[in-house]
Amino acid sequence: DQQVKQNSPSLSVQEGRISILNCDYTNSMFDYFLWYKKYPAEGPTFLISISSIKDKNEDGRFTVFLNKSAKHLSLHIVPSQPGDSAVYFCAASKDGGNTPLVFGKGTRLSVIA
Amino acid sequence: NAGVTQTPKFRILKIGQSMTLQCTQDMNHNYMYWYRQDPGMGLKLIYYSVGAGITDKGEVPNGYNVSRSTTEDFPLRLELAAPSQTSVYFCASSYEGRAYGYTFGSGTRLTVV
Numbered sequence: 054d055q056q057v058k059q060n061s062p063s064l065s066v067q068e069g070r071i072s073i074l075n076c077d078y079t080n081s082m083f084d085y086f087l088w089y090k091k092y093p094a095e096g097p098t099f100l101i102s103i104s105s106i107k108d109k110n111e112d113g114r115f116t117v118f119l120n121k122s123a124k125h126l127s128l129h130i131v132p133s134q135p136g137d138s139a140v141y142f143c144a145a146s147k148d149g150g151n152t153p154l155v156f157g158k159g160t161r162l163s164v165i166a
Numbered sequence: 167n168a169g170v171t172q173t174p175k176f177r178i179l180k181i182g183q184s185m186t187l188q189c190t191q192d193m194n195h196n197y198m199y200w201y202r203q204d205p206g207m208g209l210k211l212i213y214y215s216v217g218a219g220i221t222d223k224g225e226v227p228n229g230y231n232v233s234r235s236t237t238e239d240f241p242l243r244l245e246l247a248a249p250s251q252t253s254v255y256f257c258a259s260s261y262e263g264r265a266y267g268y269t270f271g272s273g274t275r276l277t278v279v
Binding site: 098158 | 206264
């Protein structure tokens, strides 16, 4: 029973274009959402987060959008760079981020120069 | 500033053997977590701890044990290793469970043959 779903295992984007990674969740108790980035042979690193009281959060080239009614969030990367090539994990938490994270399966992003 | 350190990085076990995966953090974080990542899958929570002397089960605790005698260390014990425990194991820590503050180690790749 997957509570956090990333239905696209991989995504290929040209350098300079927009990358859009999608994530859906089923548990309506989730109120804090995060994106983590993972390079091979490394642990995941935090990228950006959003609370359920917001519908958008921006940090430089990265923007996360949250649609609570659809239980859907997306990560936009503009412009995409070759160094963005990595696996991106969507994660969710309850109680304002104070319960252990539940992760999706990840989406492998390849940015082609 | 080491962050979260996991040892060993790689290990091959025979079926039925036991081992301990070590995890230590130097950030004085009170929350610590163990996740496993199987190929093509997201990270699944094995055990977590909210402080020294306190541990709790996650989604996939069977076949594992943990202890938390100090703030810094959170070892994961595998008893009677099975091929199903072949995975990459990640330890993480955070300050008071704040989801955006998860710091992950670089992982231990375990193969059970």
